[in-house]
Amino acid sequence: MKLELISFKLCPFVQRAIIILKKQNIDYDITYINPMDPPDWFKAISPTGQVPLLKANDEIIFESSVISEFANDISDTDLHPKDAIQKAKNRAWIQFSSSMFDDLFNIVTGDKDKFSEAKDSLFKKLSRVESVKGDDPFFNGNNFALIDAAFSPLFMRLAWINEFTDNALSLAEFARLSAWSKAVLAVKEVKGSVVDGLDDVYYSNIEGREGYLSTLLVD
Ligand SMILES: N[C@@H](CCC(=O)N[C@@H](CS)C(=O)NCC(=O)O)C(=O)O
Numbered sequence: 347m348k349l350e351l352i353s354f355k356l357c358p359f360v361q362r363a364i365i366i367l368k369k370q371n372i373d374y375d376i377t378y379i380n381p382m383d384p385p386d387w388f389k390a391i392s393p394t395g396q397v398p399l400l401k402a403n404d405e406i407i408f409e410s411s412v413i414s415e416f417a418n419d420i421s422d423t424d425l426h427p428k429d430a431i432q433k434a435k436n437r438a439w440i441q442f443s444s445s446m447f448d449d450l451f452n453i454v455t456g457d458k459d460k461f462s463e464a465k466d467s468l469f470k471k472l473s474r475v476e477s478v479k480g481d482d483p484f485f486n487g488n489n490f491a492l493i494d495a496a497f498s499p500l501f502m503r504l505a506w507i508n509e510f511t512d513n514a515l516s517l518a519e520f521a522r523l524s525a526w527s528k529a530v531l532a533v534k535e536v537k538g539s540v541v542d543g544l545d546d547v548y549y550s551n552i553e554g555r556e557g558y559l560s561t562l563l564v565d
Contacts, residue, residue: 347420349374351413352388352399354381356547358447358499359410360398361539365495366414368535370421374400411440414492425491432486439475439485440496446471450503453515454552454559461558465515472520479522483529490533494526498536501527506545510552511562 351367351374353360367374379388381397391406392399400407400416407413418425426433449471452464475497479485485493505527507515517524530536553560 348401348403350401351376352392352397352401353378354397355541355544356551357381357397358450358503359396359444361499361502362410362495363398363400363413363417364539365498365535366417366425366492368538369425369490369495370417370423372417372421411437411444411496414495418492425489425495427486427491436485436491436493439478440493442471443475443496443500446500450500453507453557455555455557456559458558468515472517472523476520476523479526481522481525483525485526490530490535494530494533495536497526498530498533498539501530502536502540503548505531506548507552507559509545510549510564511559512564514559514562 349367349372351360351363353364353376355378364376379385379397381388381395384392384395388399389395391401392408393406394408396408398408398410398413400413402416407416415426427436446468449464449468452460453468456464480487482488484490485497504515504517508517517527549563552563
């Protein structure tokens with residue numbers, strides 16, 4: 347099957363799909379577009395106007411969670427728990443995590459009030475996740491799963507922001523999430539899921555947005 351992932355380098359949702367494609371050793375081509383100024387061919391095939399979008403031969407698959415599940419379905423190894431309840435819970439928390447990227451966007455772009463509001467919203471959600479996360483390295487135990495891929499782009503961006511500022515979004519109050527973040531960010535496929543130098547691009551993006559977060563940059 348010929349796979350082409352339509353992508354945007356800074357997109358955390360694209361990154362989720364890339365991690366699973368890499369983890370499952372699936373060959374794919376990657377085409378970068380700017381979804382804020384999409385080419386006509388993309389507008390014609392994308393129902394949502396959003397990346398990631400996967401072309402599988404001539405079929406169109408969209409939504410990062412669906413693309414990740416599809417990549418998992420065409421692979422020999424299952425990166426979901428076998429148990430139906432556990433699998434449903436993993437999917438629910440994956441869904442729950444998606445709105446954290448809206449908080450992150452508001453943290454990066456907002457003025458002081460919007461920054462505080464978004465940080466509160468994000469940290470409330472993180473605290474819910476902390477309350478269900480066990481002591482194992484990954485969400486379900488010792489093996490990396492789809493849910494770990496779903497949270498990886500969030501942890502990567504939080505780590506960057508903490509490095510660029512005086513730990514403006516420190517996870518120190520969440521012992522389990524801190525350990526989980528460290529574990530997923532050490533995974534080869536997570537490290538390789540973004541282009542080289544994306545941290546610098548993210549720094550410039552924070553600067554360019556001129557939100558409250560840009561005033562906290564220390565580098
Ligand atoms: N629910 C979607 C969200 C994807 C998304 O928000 N993509 C952004 C880039 S990171 C996008 O394409 N934005 C352009 C737009 O919304 O018009 C998914 O999980 O795939």
